[in-house]
Amino acid sequence: MKYIMAPSILSADFKVLGEQIRLTEENGAEYLHFDVMDGMFVPSISFGMPVLKSIRSATNQIMDAHLMIEEPVRYVEAFGKAGAEIVTVHLEACENVDATIEKIRECGMRAGLSICPETGEEKLERYLSKVDMVLVMSVHPGFGGQKFIPESLDKIRAVRRMICEQELEVDIQVDGGIYLHNVREVLDAGANIIVAGSAVFGGDPAENTREFMEILKSYE
Ligand code: DX5
Ligand code: ZN
Numbered sequence: 001m002k003y004i005m006a007p008s009i010l011s012a013d014f015k016v017l018g019e020q021i022r023l024t025e026e027n028g029a030e031y032l033h034f035d036v037m038d039g040m041f042v043p044s045i046s047f048g049m050p051v052l053k054s055i056r057s058a059t060n061q062i063m064d065a066h067l068m069i070e071e072p073v074r075y076v077e078a079f080g081k082a083g084a085e086i087v088t089v090h091l092e093a094c095e096n097v098d099a100t101i102e103k104i105r106e107c108g109m110r111a112g113l114s115i116c117p118e119t120g121e122e123k124l125e126r127y128l129s130k131v132d133m134v135l136v137m138s139v140h141p142g143f144g145g146q147k148f149i150p151e152s153l154d155k156i157r158a159v160r161r162m163i164c165e166q167e168l169e170v171d172i173q174v175d176g177g178i179y180l181h182n183v184r185e186v187l188d189a190g191a192n193i194i195v196a197g198s199a200v201f202g203g204d205p206a207e208n209t210r211e212f213m214e215i216l217k218s219y220e
Contacts, residue, residue: 117149194216
């Protein structure tokens with residue numbers, strides 16, 4: 001299993017976004033996590049396709065779009081055209097989860113399925129064989145800089161157990177409140193893709209990415 005760092009640009013300094021992204025790429029972050037918020041599914045608004053399009057040419061990182069939006073199937077193709085390689089949707093936001101996952105695949109992208117803290121992992125079970133990645137939210141989506149919800153660790157363990165029981169190769173991404181001091185607990189629970197916004201961009205992105213990568217490498 002590959003261990004991957006996915007810095008969330010939600011917390012980046014948008015005055016120098018290209019430079020900040022480059023610092024994470026140079027120091028080993030393979031993904032770039034792109035938190036899209038519509039003010040409906042979550043109580044905040046972030047950014048969309050034009051920003052993704054403009055940064056596409058600035059990096060070779062995998063563009064990992066996390067759609068915290070109502071009825072995301074409406075925008076899957078547009079995010080693919082803007083440069084997303086992975087599109088993750090929220091189970092709670094889809095009228096038809098199967099159709100949404102199929103749309104992501106039809107557009108040639110990898111599919112992720114996410115659940116909020118209040119959604120039980122058992123709701124994921126029937127989709128595990130259809131997706132490439134599961135995103136376990138460890139905060140209530142909508143804002144960076146929140147505190148990690150400790151109950152998420154049991155949920156990550158349960159999801160990893162389900163994936164093993166079905167003998168699948170599905171990545172587990174965790175997003176929200178992850179810092180250098182608690183990332184090992186998240187990895188020990190079974191996650192292999194780490195999203196961090198404040199912990200990377202709330203300081204020196206190069207140094208922070210390097211320190212995260214050192215820990216992730218020790219799990220390889
Ligand atoms: C959902 C967002 C945030 C962000 C990470 O609100 O998905 O979780 O990516 O934020 P930090 O790492 O600052 O908690
Ligand atoms: Zn996210």
